[in-house]
Amino acid sequence: MRRRIGYLPENPPLYPDMTVRSYLLFVARLKGVARARVHTACDEVIERTGLAGVSGRLRVSGVEIGKLAADGTVKPTERLACDVVLMGGGFTPAVIRAKQGVPLRLVFDRQETSSCSEEVVLGDFGVRRFLPAFEKTVVELIPREPGRFDFSCGMGMLHGTLVVER
Numbered sequence: 001m002r003r004r005i006g007y008l009p010e011n012p013p014l015y016p017d018m019t020v021r022s023y024l025l026f027v028a029r030l031k032g033v034a035r036a037r038v039h040t041a042c043d044e045v046i047e048r049t050g051l052a053g054v055s056g057r058l059r060v061s062g063v064e065i066g067k068l069a070a071d072g073t074v075k076p077t078e079r080l081a082c083d084v085v086l087m088g089g090g091f092t093p094a095v096i097r098a099k100q101g102v103p104l105r106l107v108f109d110r111q112e113t114s115s116c117s118e119e120v121v122l123g124d125f126g127v128r129r130f131l132p133a134f135e136k137t138v139v140e141l142i143p144r145e146p147g148r149f150d151f152s153c154g155m156g157m158l159h160g161t162l163v164v165e166r
């Protein structure tokens with residue numbers, strides 16, 4: 001019975017600079033999960049708990065996790081993904097379509113060294129991420145509200161729009 005009871009504090013004791021996924025990896029290693037299995041084990045937990053949409057985010061509160069699962073805001077079985085290339089001074093595509101409540105995985109592929117595109121900011125989603133040149137950087141989020149949301153480079157020069165439909 002004790003194995004089945006969990007305790008979820010209002011303010012979860014998380015390290016503020018770790019993403020959901022990196023925290024799971026950290027705990028898995030602490031608990032002695034074999035190195036070779038750590039990533040698979042984390043994927044399984046993320047899948048089981050419907051956390052895919054927030055696995056790249058920092059600071060998901062316990063209350064938020066509870067709500068995500070309980071009110072059906074998150075439909076973990078549905079996913080959307082979009083590859084966004086950064087090259088020649090712009091985001092391609094510059095308009096991304098998403099659905100309210102459906103986890104969205106954005107893969108930013110920065111194919112240049114121009115300093116302008118070294119960061120992406122999705123202000124409405126609290127995301128600011130460094131994009132290493134010639135690498136793919138994954139940003140996962142859950143659009144909670146329908147609407148049009150601007151995203152940009154760190155300096156606000158390159159722009160794109162995330163269109164969230166109901």
Ligand SMILES: [Cu+2]
Pocket residue numbers: 115116117153154155156157158
């Ligand atoms: Cu810029």
